[in-house]
Amino acid sequence: MPNKATIESKILDAAYKLFLEKGYRHTTMDDIAKLLGISKKTLYKYYPGKFELLAASFEVAKTKLTAKVEAIVDNRYISFPLKLKSTLSVMASLLGPINPGLFEDLREYTPEIWEGLAQYINESAYTRFKQLLEQGVKEGLVNPTVNINLVVMLYAAAIQSLMDPKFISKFPESIQNGMKIPPADIYDQAITIIYNGILTEEARNEFANA
Template identity: 30%
Template sequence: MSSSSQVHRSLKEKQRQEREALILKVAEDVFLERGYHDTSMDEIASRVGIAKGTVYLHFPGKDDLVIAIFERDMQEILRQMDVSLDCQSSPQSKLEALLHFMYAGLFSKRTQLLSSIYHSADMQRLFAEKGSCLRVLWDRVAQRVAQLLDEGKERGDFDPTLPTSIMTSTFLSLLSPKSYERLLADGHFVPDDIVTHTGKIFFRGIQA
């Protein structure tokens, strides 16, 4: 293959990725405004400024768009974990950074969409049927959390008698959108408060 052909293919692939990212961003905006059931592929295509058929080339339907949005978010969680591994000094500070990213970042932007999903039987069925990629990514998050907890045990920061699997499960339960929504609903807390208090309860409980 000639170098000019390779450049052309690389450019086309870059354009495809940029268009796909734009479709996801617009789709997320429409989902947040209208909810899943009232969102149409026609409106998404219109806002992006492309033909509906072009949207279908990237995403066969609304279900695939929703899954892709959350797959993108899971990838971002993993990326943020990598960043925190480089920037933070201790296992606890790394886990605290993840809590902050989830509560003050991801959840605060996705509250309405997450709420509609967790209160819709159709959406729960969708994630059960098509969400295998998300489960794989979530397992990777769980593995990294477990590694950090084991590192904290080795440093003498965390209680070595506590099983890592239970510590991991407890920490991951803090990242539940349902819990986040309930805590925000009473109006007494902002996301940063939730990070501070939930983190304090968890880390005091596992201290060596």
């Protein structure tokens, strides 16, 4: 018989999947129980409601992201451009699948979780991003005349704006339609544009082939 931790992990995986697909508002405990093939009564034995499921599932996602990013940043055997790409890929694995509707739900219905996620991204993702850029300057791969704090803020502003449906809605419809690409592709292209502007020629060549 599966232990409590295994069951909780399966419940969180199923809940997170539905939150990503349907948003928070349109996901019910019935939906989660049905996906798991268990009764709603059994589900309530482990979690008292969908708010607690949302909070716990995001904590799991953040813990996994932190471990992956730290492993990349601390790995001395990975080249700098590959670290940049790998870090992006890991960050996109958390942010990419989250559709704008879920972000809107988080801000409106669970502001504490929204603020926690924003704080986590600031403290974890952006701080490590700055560390990577500092490493790149030391290795002669990032142009030393570039203000790396500005680069981090440009990236943060781009990502936060592109996650915000209200920001996107301000643009002409033709531009909005042209942005209908997967979130992971948006992050990938945003970072590539920024990196190409800050890397030295040697690093650009390596980045392109990484």
